[in-house]
Amino acid sequence: MASNAVRLLLGLELRRLADPVRHPRPGAWVAVLLPAALGIAALWLGAESVRPDAADGDGAIGLGLLASSPVAFWAYPVLFRPADDALLRRLGIPPRASYALRALRLFALTLAVVLLLMIPYAATGALGTVPIAEALAAGLVAWGAALFALSGAAMRIVTPGRRVELTSRMMGPDPELVSAGPLVWAPLPPVIAGAFAARLVLVGALPPLVWTVVFASAAVGLAWVGAGRFARALPRFGPQANEMAYAPPPRAGEAGLVIGRGLARVLPQRVGAVRARDAAVMSRRFRWAGRITWPVAIICVLALLRAGESAAVQGWVTGAGALVLAMHAAALIGLGRLERGGTRWMDRTVGLTARDRLLGRWAAAFGMALPLAACVGITWGLIVPDSSGWMWLLAAAASAAVGSAASLAAAGR
């Protein structure tokens, strides 16, 4: 029965994936291709700075972390938060069939991450067996371990009368957070296991590609065990995952839009209103994008002050800044996708034009990137000889513009 359901779900997935070709819409293509092209171009152009040395032990661990982290952290939404999860459960689709499809989705994501990581090696002519084997080993181990660990965490959470682990109790007084503790810690073992696997590839006992095959077999085994855990957990954990996504209301004093304060005073009123709304929605719905800005800005400034003349430090600061701007762009596109639910309709009825929305969204995005661009730009201009810190402001403005355009395209008609 489960195999029939897997075939049915695979057919549905292929049909959905083919939608941009079957029913082409410029917005859908722009929202996907534009950020992808920019990301690939950034990896290609900054190849020398962002490429760990795969022949070195530390470099192998670095490459392993880069490959395993996105897989481990994306595993939760892929496994437990698809938009059609409730519908599939109500239709009686066996949990093992849902698991099979979601494991395949995560596998595709793993391969995409590995391909992206190989771009800097290809750009510098350093693409060879070793970096491919390291990244593949790390990605595959993270894939299997994440499926295993997250399914196990979900199972533990829905086990009645479970003993709360010490690691969960350490998380503070909020009982709901403590109860979700296993999920909070679950991505860490896959990240570490991925880095460890990449490092092991360098051990000469086996050829690199043989190591990869060994790790792939282990990953498939872990994923297989994860299927049973997922099937036991899903009927009770599925609804719980939905409730865990609840965003608490803003604290007293945070509610209410602030329109036209500070630099936003120069904006026309309608644009200012869009900016205030988009900034509020992004800060609540995509809190992670805003939270990353200040810590990265501070670390970058400290690094520049300490060793800003070093080309390697300049490379890492550039890479970190680009990563933050890319995260902001991802949040902007996510905001656009949210608007498919009806915000555009509301905007039209109150008379907001496409120009108002684009400018307002750009201003909100630029405001989010400004702490990073200003702090790093000023420090860069003072420390790095023969350079201009204005480039940081230009980069932030340009990335906000591209993200905003892609966001409006993602919002659809």
Place this chain on the structure above:
Amino acid sequence: MMRDRSAPLAVDGLRKAYRKRDVLDGVTFALRPGEAVALLGSNGAGKSTLLGCITGDRLPDRGTVRLCGHDPFTDLAAAAQCMGFVPEQPFLYPELTVGEMLQFVAAARRMDAGEAGRESARLLDLLGLAGAESTLCRELSQGMGRKTAIIAALLHGPKAILLDEALNGLDRTSAERLTSELDARRAEGAAVLLSSHDLDFVGAWCSRGLMLQPGAQWRMLEGDEWEAWRRAPSLGLDPGALTRPR
């Protein structure tokens, strides 16, 4: 009574709280074959939460739910076969056409393709969607999307039909036709639990009403009490008449 497999739906001692705020407490009732029960209450009273706990979309803190005798949290496939649910905001795959969506639902429910095709065509025609099979779900109006979700819920002949504000947004003709269809299903033994703010309609059509009020208070109105409510429908009840949270 709670373990009676002939009852399309049986709920016993259901409790649900959100971050320490009780929404449902001790809710107990069963649907008999062929009856229609109204789910009443003001906004935020817990109607959608109750339906979510019944359909397995929300995890109750305590209590049991049985759909044709099956627990939706342990016997998902059998419980799913028993129920047809239209949520307040139904999910339709935006990339599929109406026809493809219904084909997928029928295949997921393991219906015979020919039978599913005939039933889909009949229901599409009944609700005025004939000819819309090739329209993409993302291009449907709200009412058309709701009709598609209703057809998807009724396609397999469920014994427990759960409708969360399902009549909202339907034109008068479609609403009347849907009511006739539901009457026919009831005559065949299906039971309907209907949440609606159209108090006159539910008063005329339903044989009992489950009243929910903020503060996790609830009461099943039946017999003389239901007759009295039908004469003067409202969403408020004498607080003394409501079940107190335990």
